Amino acid sequence: MSDVPYTTVIGLEVHVQLATQSKLFCRCSTQFGAEPNTQTCPVCIGMPGSLPVMNRRAFELSLKTAVALNCNIPEFTKWDRKQYYYPDLPKGYQISQFDLPMSADGYLEISDPKDKFEPKRIGIIRAHLEEDAGKSVHDEAHGKADSEIDLNRTGTPLLEIVSQPDMRSSAEARAFLDELKLLLTYIAVSDCNMQEGSLRVDANVNLHLEKDGKKIATPIVEIKNMNSFRAVERALEYEAPRQYREWQETGRQLGEAPKQTRGWDDVAGVTRGQRSKEESSDYRYFPDPDLAPVITSAAEVEAVRESLGELPDDLRTRLTEGYNLSPYDADVLVNQGRAVIDYYLAVAGESGDPKLACNWVTQQVLRELKEREQAIDAFGISATKLAGLITAVNDGLLPSTRAPEAFQLMLAQGCDITAALAELKIERVDESALVELVKELLAANPKTVADIQGGKLQAAASLIGQAKKKNPNVDPNRVRELAIELATAGN
Amino acid sequence: MSIVDRPASELRKSLASGELTSVELTQACLDRIVAHDQSIGAFLRVDGERALEQAKSVDKRRAAGEKLGPLAGIPVAVKDVLCDSQAITTCASRMLAEFRPPYDSTVVARLKQADAVLLGRTNMDEFAMGGSTENSAFQPTRNPWDTTRTPGGSSGGSAAAVAARFAPLAIGTDTGGSIRQPAGLCGIVGMKPTYGRVSRYGLVAFASSLDQVGPFATTTEDAALLLEAVAGHDPRDSTSINRPTPAYTESINKPLAGLKLGIVPEHFGAGLDPEVSTAVKSAIEVYKSLGAEVKEVALPHGKYGVAAYYVIAPSEASSNLARYDGVHYGFRADQSSALADLAAERQAFVAAGNAAAADNVDSPLVRMYRSTREAGFGPEVKRRIMLGAYALSAGYYDAYYLKALKVRRLIRRDFDEAFKQVDLIVGPVTAGPAFKLGEMVDDPLAMYLVDLYTVSANLAGIPAISLPCGMTKAGLPIGLQLQGPPLEEDRLLRGARMFEAATDWHTKQPTLAGAK
Numbered sequence A: 001m002s003d004v005p006y007t008t009v010i011g012l013e014v015h016v017q018l019a020t021q022s023k024l025f026c027r028c029s030t031q032f033g034a035e036p037n038t039q040t041c042p043v044c045i046g047m048p049g050s051l052p053v054m055n056r057r058a059f060e061l062s063l064k065t066a067v068a069l070n071c072n073i074p075e076f077t078k079w080d081r082k083q084y085y086y087p088d089l090p091k092g093y094q095i096s097q098f099d100l101p102m103s104a105d106g107y108l109e110i111s112d113p114k115d116k117f118e119p120k121r122i123g124i125i126r127a128h129l130e131e132d133a134g135k136s137v138h139d140e141a142h143g144k145a146d147s148e149i150d151l152n153r154t155g156t157p158l159l160e161i162v163s164q165p166d167m168r169s170s171a172e173a174r175a176f177l178d179e180l181k182l183l184l185t186y187i188a189v190s191d192c193n194m195q196e197g198s199l200r201v202d203a204n205v206n207l208h209l210e211k212d213g214k215k216i217a218t219p220i221v222e223i224k225n226m227n228s229f230r231a232v233e234r235a236l237e238y239e240a241p242r243q244y245r246e247w248q249e250t251g252r253q254l255g256e257a258p259k260q261t262r263g264w265d266d267v268a269g270v271t272r273g274q275r276s277k278e279e280s281s282d283y284r285y286f287p288d289p290d291l292a293p294v295i296t297s298a299a300e301v302e303a304v305r306e307s308l309g310e311l312p313d314d315l316r317t318r319l320t321e322g323y324n325l326s327p328y329d330a331d332v333l334v335n336q337g338r339a340v341i342d343y344y345l346a347v348a349g350e351s352g353d354p355k356l357a358c359n360w361v362t363q364q365v366l367r368e369l370k371e372r373e374q375a376i377d378a379f380g381i382s383a384t385k386l387a388g389l390i391t392a393v394n395d396g397l398l399p400s401t402r403a404p405e406a407f408q409l410m411l412a413q414g415c416d417i418t419a420a421l422a423e424l425k426i427e428r429v430d431e432s433a434l435v436e437l438v439k440e441l442l443a444a445n446p447k448t449v450a451d452i453q454g455g456k457l458q459a460a461a462s463l464i465g466q467a468k469k470k471n472p473n474v475d476p477n478r479v480r481e482l483a484i485e486l487a488t489a490g491n
Numbered sequence B: 001m002s003i004v005d006r007p008a009s010e011l012r013k014s015l016a017s018g019e020l021t022s023v024e025l026t027q028a029c030l031d032r033i034v035a036h037d038q039s040i041g042a043f044l045r046v047d048g049e050r051a052l053e054q055a056k057s058v059d060k061r062r063a064a065g066e067k068l069g070p071l072a073g074i075p076v077a078v079k080d081v082l083c084d085s086q087a088i089t090t091c092a093s094r095m096l097a098e099f100r101p102p103y104d105s106t107v108v109a110r111l112k113q114a115d116a117v118l119l120g121r122t123n124m125d126e127f128a129m130g131g132s133t134e135n136s137a138f139q140p141t142r143n144p145w146d147t148t149r150t151p152g153g154s155s156g157g158s159a160a161a162v163a164a165r166f167a168p169l170a171i172g173t174d175t176g177g178s179i180r181q182p183a184g185l186c187g188i189v190g191m192k193p194t195y196g197r198v199s200r201y202g203l204v205a206f207a208s209s210l211d212q213v214g215p216f217a218t219t220t221e222d223a224a225l226l227l228e229a230v231a232g233h234d235p236r237d238s239t240s241i242n243r244p245t246p247a248y249t250e251s252i253n254k255p256l257a258g259l260k261l262g263i264v265p266e267h268f269g270a271g272l273d274p275e276v277s278t279a280v281k282s283a284i285e286v287y288k289s290l291g292a293e294v295k296e297v298a299l300p301h302g303k304y305g306v307a308a309y310y311v312i313a314p315s316e317a318s319s320n321l322a323r324y325d326g327v328h329y330g331f332r333a334d335q336s337s338a339l340a341d342l343a344a345e346r347q348a349f350v351a352a353g354n355a356a357a358a359d360n361v362d363s364p365l366v367r368m369y370r371s372t373r374e375a376g377f378g379p380e381v382k383r384r385i386m387l388g389a390y391a392l393s394a395g396y397y398d399a400y401y402l403k404a405l406k407v408r409r410l411i412r413r414d415f416d417e418a419f420k421q422v423d424l425i426v427g428p429v430t431a432g433p434a435f436k437l438g439e440m441v442d443d444p445l446a447m448y449l450v451d452l453y454t455v456s457a458n459l460a461g462i463p464a465i466s467l468p469c470g471m472t473k474a475g476l477p478i479g480l481q482l483q484g485p486p487l488e489e490d491r492l493l494r495g496a497r498m499f500e501a502a503t504d505w506h507t508k509q510p511t512l513a514g515a516k
Helices: A056-068 A170-186 A229-250 A298-307 A312-322 A327-335 A338-351 A354-372 A383-394 A400-413 A417-423 A431-444 A446-453 A457-470 A476-489 B008-017 B022-040 B048-063 B106-113 B156-163 B180-186 B220-230 B274-289 B302-323 B338-351 B355-359 B364-376 B379-392 B398-421 B444-451 B455-460 B489-502
Strands: A006-017 A080-083 A093-096 A103-110 A120-131 A135-139 A146-150 A157-163 A199-211 A214-217 A221-226 A260-265 A270-273 B043-046 B075-079 B117-122 B169-174 B189-192 B212-217 B260-263 B293-296 B424-428 B464-471 B477-483
Touching (some): A006 A229, A093 A120, A170 A229, A170 A312, A327 A338, A338 A354, A338 A383, A431 A446, B008 B220, B022 B048, B022 B117, B156 B212, B180 B464, B220 B489, B274 B477, B302 B398, B302 B455, B398 B455
Antiparallel strands (some): A006 A157, A006 A199, A120 A157, B169 B212
């Protein structure tokens, strides 16, 4: 069979754990890592007679997210029960939102600073709130087949964000996830910690092929169990050609086979089919009679909108347009998160030199943070001190060649630039003294003078080393400039 | 007249004056239970020791001059569906035969706060599903007026306990008539408050949008007393209404001037027992003689009430009862042979060359769910779970569940319209007097029609009360139902009290076999 061109079509379902202190329908803690079953109460484990009461904070955080994702917020939203049997689902149903989710029809803009794809808008079908289930732990060691259940997670508030199948490559999917995570951390609705299960991704994938002028879609596959963005990318890269091969073998199209669920094996680097029954599950959704519907007024939505602050995309625009940074630099800064941006904005503002501030932050500061595995809040040089360093350079107090030395000293000692200059004995070289010095050197190096006069301007560089020997504080650039200027002055 | 024959309001006065102690009263109740409950079966468990301890403590505190709650020292029987951290709560089901809740339901907590003496746990239809208390997994309850007959249900144990004067007060729950119908059949007062008036926290759910806790008593004044103690907003129940509870006991004896009563012609149609019809009509005459104006009102969608109810209630029940799966608590069927059975079944399919069937044999987990629910639930519960699962399933949801919700809204609208014209609606509680035990066991549909006059109040969420209004020639009580607009319990109680004050039906008591 000859090759048929195809497009990969990807939609993502992202479960985000909201940054609340307590669970969605009770006051149990959502703290990660506690002893099994220590963060439970009659409500979250569904004891007979217990009743849920909505956590307002969880709803507010969802509202914030939905507004940031440009969603429509309906005035009326309700809770539904999604029913299925599973040992870690203690009530036999999950409280979720079915036909009237708290938000719908939004979008998220993605772009690639490396220009692998054109900037595009990924549609958000809906974002709805639901409670998490518990965790089953299967202990099969020593020939036992014990299954234990930890209900600490049960009732943890999750926001499920469902995208349109608008992505066409693993790079786009990755960009969507990166941008989404960035947005969620900017507005502080989730810590997005994947290791702790605060952010989980399922991907729906199929192919659109064009054969003999007819458009063909292959059956949709849902890939689960991906525990990093890198895994999502790899799984998608694996899955597309696999589906293509399967289509070549079976010729099966969308609608001719049920939706298949596959798991991602990160070690083997493959997706594997999971056992699925032929019939689709019937969750028997119906409105939860224990919970009142939630009414959200336009004024509340407006208040949330105003409280959002600057979102990553707005910041990129501000940095490129207001601070004259390149899109690449702006992206690097914004991707570091709100704390780094705030640091940068302070350095840029106080030094009055946004470009130099960007260089310092994106290069030295980020490198140090990475090496030290530190967050910006714990960084040894405050924004004010870094701005002081930049100002010293611009004022000619600190030769740029010695600036890294000053930076390291400030970092090591926590001192400011004035103290660093004193410690390093960096002093401003008076312009007239420098002129005298260069004149002296020119007099002592007639060959160099001749070379410069003969047009070999690079010969001036040989004087820099000698000048620095005489006075370590000289600005090498200025030495070179003066040498050329004075050597050619008489001509 | 024995102590136990006196209403709670009188007992309160005697306790307060020191003429009677709570220990004496509690002991009198316990004695009567010991003497007669074998033939009635009202209680699943009586905790005499604990009750006497509570009584002793109240007496002591009273003697010390402490301020006591409104039910101080009064014994109350509680339907075995409300969680009590100090008592096993079974819902009359094998599923919860040994279930000890780690918390108090709000109603039980309020009874404790009111210094009531918790006498014991009364029998009921399993998970409150039924109209005769025959669906209890443990025992049937018999009607104190005639032990060959049912006390009604599902709160039959609580109704029988009060009718037999085992306790002056009892708590029941009403999902489709489960307080009012047994009150009517047992000749006592029973009330279903407005949905949301009493907290459902800790009430083991049957149908969450219909369930409501309410009082049983021998007089309307006592019903008011008990309701006042347990009603009120509860932040742990999202459906609880955030409105203050009026002091019903203070207004109960103020007759309603210019009372306008509504009657619904359909309530007096075919199917209504002539003796019941006569009693209810003479009750209406009593109201007329008291100056009430009586006019006809229409509740055109009432005829669909039972149908809508038997879609909505089982739907919610199928969901609420999913948690009884043998995993976390309660009953789990013995699994010792399950793995071997499964392996054998698989092998049999393989040997027969049917590999696909072998693959479809349940997992051990599914088998555990199945065998647990099969052995843990009785037939009526299973029937309703099946009905509900069907009504909610994809493809049938719109035709059944959604349609039933629309009917429900129309029923509520009918009431809203009716209450623009009248203050209360008056009519029968049940179509006939108490029926024989076993009479309808094999005819679930006939049993469902027992709720004909009561379900609409649950669907609409309005309050309603049942009170004695007559006796059949055979000596069985006949009940009168009054229904009122939402949150108008005060009006309902005062309206009921007007009738009670003018008649003596509420003073009639059954003669218990072997009575001393």
